[in-house]
Amino acid sequence: MRIPCPICGTRDRREFYYQGAASMLDRPAAEAPLEVWHDYLHLRDNPAGGTRDLWYHASGCGSWLVVERDTVTHEVLGAALVEACDAD
Amino acid sequence: MRFSGWRVLKEGLTGNKGWRPHWRNPQPKAEYDALIIGGGGHGLATAFYLAKEHGLTKIAVLEKGYLGGGNIGRNTTIVRANYGLPGNSEFYSHSLKLWEGMEQELNFNTMMSQRGVLNLFHSDGQRDAAARRGNAMRNQGDDAELLSREQVRALVPWLDFDNTRFPIYGGLFHGRGGTARHDAVAWGYARGADSRGVDLIQNCEVTGIDIEDGRVTGVQTTRGAIKAKKVGIVVAGRSSQVAAMAGMRLPIESHVLQAFVTEGLKPCIDHVVTYGMGHFYISQSDKGGLVFGGDLDFYASYAARGNLPMQEHVMEAAMTLMPMIGKARVLRSWGGIMDMSPDGSPIIDKTHIDGLYLNCGWCYGGFKAVPGSGFAFAHLIATDRPHVSAARLRLDRFETGRGLMDEEGTGAQHNLH
Ligand SMILES: Cc1cc2nc3c(=O)[nH]c(=O)nc-3n(C[C@H](O)[C@H](O)[C@H](O)COP(=O)(O)OP(=O)(O)OC[C@H]3O[C@@H](n4cnc5c(N)ncnc54)[C@H](O)[C@@H]3O)c2cc1C
Numbered sequence: 001m002r003i004p005c006p007i008c009g010t011r012d013r014r015e016f017y018y019q020g021a022a023s024m025l026d027r028p029a030a031e032a033p034l035e036v037w038h039d040y041l042h043l044r045d046n047p048a049g050g051t052r053d054l055w056y057h058a059s060g061c062g063s064w065l066v067v068e069r070d071t072v073t074h075e076v077l078g079a080a081l082v083e084a085c086d087a088d
Numbered sequence: 089m090r091f092s093g094w095r096v097l098k099e100g101l102t103g104n105k106g107w108r109p110h111w112r113n114p115q116p117k118a119e120y121d122a123l124i125i126g127g128g129g130h131g132l133a134t135a136f137y138l139a140k141e142h143g144l145t146k147i148a149v150l151e152k153g154y155l156g157g158g159n160i161g162r163n164t165t166i167v168r169a170n171y172g173l174p175g176n177s178e179f180y181s182h183s184l185k186l187w188e189g190m191e192q193e194l195n196f197n198t199m200m201s202q203r204g205v206l207n208l209f210h211s212d213g214q215r216d217a218a219a220r221r222g223n224a225m226r227n228q229g230d231d232a233e234l235l236s237r238e239q240v241r242a243l244v245p246w247l248d249f250d251n252t253r254f255p256i257y258g259g260l261f262h263g264r265g266g267t268a269r270h271d272a273v274a275w276g277y278a279r280g281a282d283s284r285g286v287d288l289i290q291n292c293e294v295t296g297i298d299i300e301d302g303r304v305t306g307v308q309t310t311r312g313a314i315k316a317k318k319v320g321i322v323v324a325g326r327s328s329q330v331a332a333m334a335g336m337r338l339p340i341e342s343h344v345l346q347a348f349v350t351e352g353l354k355p356c357i358d359h360v361v362t363y364g365m366g367h368f369y370i371s372q373s374d375k376g377g378l379v380f381g382g383d384l385d386f387y388a389s390y391a392a393r394g395n396l397p398m399q400e401h402v403m404e405a406a407m408t409l410m411p412m413i414g415k416a417r418v419l420r421s422w423g424g425i426m427d428m429s430p431d432g433s434p435i436i437d438k439t440h441i442d443g444l445y446l447n448c449g450w451c452y453g454g455f456k457a458v459p460g461s462g463f464a465f466a467h468l469i470a471t472d473r474p475h476v477s478a479a480r481l482r483l484d485r486f487e488t489g490r491g492l493m494d495e496e497g498t499g500a501q502h503n504l505h
């Protein structure tokens with residue numbers, strides 16, 4: 001599995017740390033109700049097929065990436081910097 | 089059809105013509121008292137104990153592929169009860185006791201071999217942790233023995249004891265742990281359930297769960313609709329998809345775990361040995377292959393096969409621990425889809441929908457749980473109350489924060505177990 005880092009180019013999976021679902025970017029407000037935090041921290045869509053997840057280019061530029069992948073085929077479809085995705 | 093020494097002898101002398109299929113291949117009926125979704129180890133054991141312990145016989149197991157084609161046929165077959173936290177402790181202890189009686193109970197040779205599980209440690213800190221775990225196991229009524237470096241050397245002289253970076257300080261030995269033949273466990277429970285009247289329906293994928301007024305009424309399948317007032321979801325790596333059919337989102341991520349086997353060798357590894365400085369465990373199968381594995385690949389996956397980096401990592405751990413393995417050739421490797429929970433521990437519970445029950449979160453350790461899980465899930469489905477051994481395996485523990493079972497102490501979060 002190789003991941004196309006927008007800064008460094010396509011690199012071996014071993015250079016990256018995997019964090020999990022990109023829904024982690026939608027952090028609730030501190031005072032949000034318990035269910036919202038539970039949802040955010042624990043519950044997952046866990047799709048079989050297309051997914052968006054967070055990878056950290058630890059042995060590269062140190063960027064957080066949103067990677068689009070297929071969990072059934074392991075095909076990597078693309079990657080973008082979190083900053084770009086999370087601009088709002 | 090019962091197995092016995094006489095029967096084997098007789099069949100051997102008469103050309104093995106008397107053996108019959110071990111279970112029927114029935115058509116699904118329109119309605120059952122209870123449906124079990126998933127014909128893996130846990131689903132088949134649940135059906136068996138529903139019939140045996142609770143007298144329910146109008147039940148069916150619905151399996152989308154063939155019986156035993158999931159993780160139950162893909163694991164490294166390690167059985168143990170060496171957990172440290174309440175919840176896991178009593179559950180796995182109960183499960184191990186069921187393992188010890190399984191072959192008699194099923195009249196089936198599951199090749200249960202209590203060859204002992206040896207967990208190595210490589211520092212003073214790890215020794216303390218092993219001593220603590222050993223005490224927790226003994227308090228639970230199970231066996232554990234703290235072995236010195238020389239005692240370990242007497243058992244397994246071929247390890248690299250003086251490895252510069254990770255010398256072996258000793259080990260925690262759990263003599264009642266061991267291995268079993270994974271397929272035979274599925275087949276034994278399947279045969280036991282079928283002979284008690286349970287319909288095992290293969291090539292039958294559940295595609296929808298019918299709910300009316302907050303109560304489950306049945307399921308939709310690729311072989312038609314089937315009604316039932318009670319439905320148990322036991323689909324391991326596919327838990328999120330099936331629960332979504334009932335509108336639920338689960339605290340589960342599916343990951344790939346790989347395993348490896350070498351060509352058959354003469355007996356050389358008598359126990360299950362685990363490395364303490366990297367995730368690596370090994371035993372020798374009855375055919376002679378060295379069966380071993382390591383960590384998850386560590387990314388969400390449904391591929392049932394892994395990538396090369398983890399293979400390299402596992403081989404490195406193997407060579408570090410036991411250089412002699414370098415002479416063996418790897419024959420095959422494969423992967424399975426693991427239902428990972430945030431705290432690394434399982435869930436056996438009701439859902440908010442009446443009559444719908446959930447069994448998942450087995451992570452990479454659900455083989456040893458097969459009898460205990462089937463027993464407890466059957467109890468829950470039949471009586472609507474949790475069995476004492478599994479009362480702490482609650483679905484709501486993540487939301488409430490009460491009763492989390494984070495054995496590794498790394499935090500109850502996805503991707504940490
Ligand atoms: C490589 C590897 C090594 C492992 N090593 C160990 C070990 O040493 N010790 C240990 O204790 N555990 C181990 N495990 C874990 C253990 O194998 C699993 O936790 C356990 O088998 C899961 O329960 P199961 O047997 O019921 O799952 P499965 O056998 O996966 O059963 C689930 C079944 O549900 C079916 N299903 C899914 N969706 C549907 C649907 N919509 N409709 C109908 N049916 C459906 C699937 O086809 C499957 O047959 C290992 C796992 C792997 C992959």
Ligand SMILES: [Zn+2]
Nearest residue numbers: 005008060061
């Ligand atoms: Zn980069």
